[in-house]
Amino acid sequence: MRTQQIFELCGHSFCSNKAPAGPGSRCADHLGDPVPDASHPDYWLNRAARAAASIDHGRGGLTERQTLAVHAADAGMPLAKIGRETGVYP
Numbered sequence: 001m002r003t004q005q006i007f008e009l010c011g012h013s014f015c016s017n018k019a020p021a022g023p024g025s026r027c028a029d030h031l032g033d034p035v036p037d038a039s040h041p042d043y044w045l046n047r048a049a050r051a052a053a054s055i056d057h058g059r060g061g062l063t064e065r066q067t068l069a070v071h072a073a074d075a076g077m078p079l080a081k082i083g084r085e086t087g088v089y090p
Contacts, residue, residue, distance in 0.1 A: 008023045010025070010030055011023070011025060011026055012029075017030075020047075020048045021047040028048070030044070031048060032044075069083075072086070073090075
């Protein structure tokens with residue numbers, strides 16, 4: 001049985017990048033797009049920043065590379081190799 005992964009696309013016309021904060025949000029390339037009526041000028045940036053903070057919180061406050069390094073160390077990989085590959089050093 002196969003599974004499908006569904007994700008929302010950037011709300012900018014003809015952009016196929018992933019939307020960081022759900023439907024209609026803007027990818028990093030389009031954070032400067034016009035905002036919805038009566039919204040703060042940093043609306044898109046604020047939504048993306050809150051989504052990124054939520055993802056980091058779900059990882060215990062670690063970045064994606066740091067999380068990868070922790071899992072690699074837990075799997076018994078040599079720390080020197082982990083550092084070279086991820087840029088995260090103990």
